[in-house]
Amino acid sequence: MSVEEVSQKLENVTVSDDAPKTVLSDNKEFEVKHPLNTKWTLWYTKPAVDKSESWSDLLRPVTTFETVEEFWAIIQNIPEPHELPLKSDYHVFRNDIRPEWEDQANSKGGKWSFQLKGRGSDIDELWLRTLLAVIGETIDEDDSQINGVVLSIRKGGNKFALWTKSEDKEPLTKIGAKFKTVLKLTEDGLLEFYPHSAANDRHAQPSITL
Amino acid sequence: MPSYTIEELIQLKPSETLSVDFDAVEFKAIIEKVKQVQALKEEEYNATHHGHFNRRRSSHLHHGKPKVKQHKPKVTTDENGWSTFEPKTTEEGDSENNSDNATTTTTSSISKETVKVKPNNRHISSSRPADNSDIITDKQVHGFNTFAALVSDDEDDE
Numbered sequence: 588m589s590v591e592e593v594s595q596k597l598e599n600v601t602v603s604d605d606a607p608k609t610v611l612s613d614n615k616e617f618e619v620k621h622p623l624n625t626k627w628t629l630w631y632t633k634p635a636v637d638k639s640e641s642w643s644d645l646l647r648p649v650t651t652f653e654t655v656e657e658f659w660a661i662i663q664n665i666p667e668p669h670e671l672p673l674k675s676d677y678h679v680f681r682n683d684i685r686p687e688w689e690d691q692a693n694s695k696g697g698k699w700s701f702q703l704k705g706r707g708s709d710i711d712e713l714w715l716r717t718l719l720a721v722i723g724e725t726i727d728e729d730d731s732q733i734n735g736v737v738l739s740i741r742k743g744g745n746k747f748a749l750w751t752k753s754e755d756k757e758p759l760t761k762i763g764a765k766f767k768t769v770l771k772l773t774e775d776g777l778l779e780f781y782p783h784s785a786a787n788d789r790h791a792q793p794s795i796t797l
Numbered sequence: 798m799p800s801y802t803i804e805e806l807i808q809l810k811p812s813e814t815l816s817v818d819f820d821a822v823e824f825k826a827i828i829e830k831v832k833q834v835q836a837l838k839e840e841e842y843n844a845t846h847h848g849h850f851n852r853r854r855s856s857h858l859h860h861g862k863p864k865v866k867q868h869k870p871k872v873t874t875d876e877n878g879w880s881t882f883e884p885k886t887t888e889e890g891d892s893e894n895n896s897d898n899a900t901t902t903t904t905s906s907i908s909k910e911t912v913k914v915k916p917n918n919r920h921i922s923s924s925r926p927a928d929n930s931d932i933i934t935d936k937q938v939h940g941f942n943t944f945a946a947l948v949s950d951d952e953d954d955e
Contacts, residue, residue: 655806655809666825
């Protein structure tokens with residue numbers, strides 16, 4: 588159901604003055620929210636400042652959201668990517684999928700990866716576009732291949748990764764092509780797909796390149 | 798399945814900042830604290846490494862230049878504000894006569910030099926003589942000759 592359909596339905600209902608208000612009719616005190624396809628969880632990986640801190644201590648779920656309005660509320664209240672310290676990660680994953688290879692939903696999948704060289708100011712915009720494409724379900728129209736999306740703040744270049752539940756070349760190539768458009772990549776921009784099964788191999792080659 | 802394009806989702810963005818169901822202030826505080834710790838660590842790293850980031854393993858233990866104490870030249874400022882530089886060695890030589898000039902400068906330079914005498918005490922505690930002349934004096938002059946002792950006095954008489 589598109590936003591226009593949802594709005595149209597609500598307009599049809601608004602016969603009396605007691606009709607529920609949406610964010611479009613009342614920006615502050617809206618009653619009806621636009622639902623997303625699934626629930627999403629925002630995770631944050633805190634950079635280690637002490638050697639005693641383990642990976643499980645650093646990766647924590649922040650909050651969940653199920654509507655467009657809840658999503659915007661979170662975006663307005665958390666630091667933008669350019670404000671994050673080095674070695675931080677933002678993860679947005681579907682339902683209760685953990686942003687780890689070991690999770691059952693991820694174990695047979697992989698990730699589309701792109702590295703943005705330098706700490707450019709467009710990282711905030713690209714991350715927002717990626718999130719909107721993922722939670723709006725427009726990056727994967729055929730089937731729900733997408734498990735989540737990760738942003739890694741690194742010294743050598745910030746990384747965008749789109750985690751998928753399978754390694755199937757055909758649907759992934761379609762998703763990759765859309766991901767390139769979302770990231771505003773030209774022909775020179777290289778998008779690589781790495782299966783999670785090869786994640787431990789440092790010299791692993793991408794199975795698909797776009 | 799509800800789907801929204803990027804443009805549609807941007808249209809639905811509220812102009813007012815909405816409240817969230819988690820402690821956003823605490824979340825921001827954690828991130829700020831991490832940034833502060835990282836900045837402190839980087840500062841500390843820069844201070845200890847003197848800006849040498851490329852050196853993986855130092856071939857020497859010195860960090861930076863060794864300290865060399867330079868003696869400051871004596872400069873006197875008179876009441877009119879003129880500063881005069883007074884070199885040490887030439888001052889004494891100029892006051893003397895020309896004939897004695899060479900000798901006085903050499904003696905003054907010699908007298909100023911401090912000669913450090915370092916004794917060679919390597920063999921002091923060993924049994925080896927420190928002086929070679931001791932070897933000669935300690936040498937055994939009369940040795941016991943066994944063959945000479947065997948020869949009897951009677952045979953000599955014959």
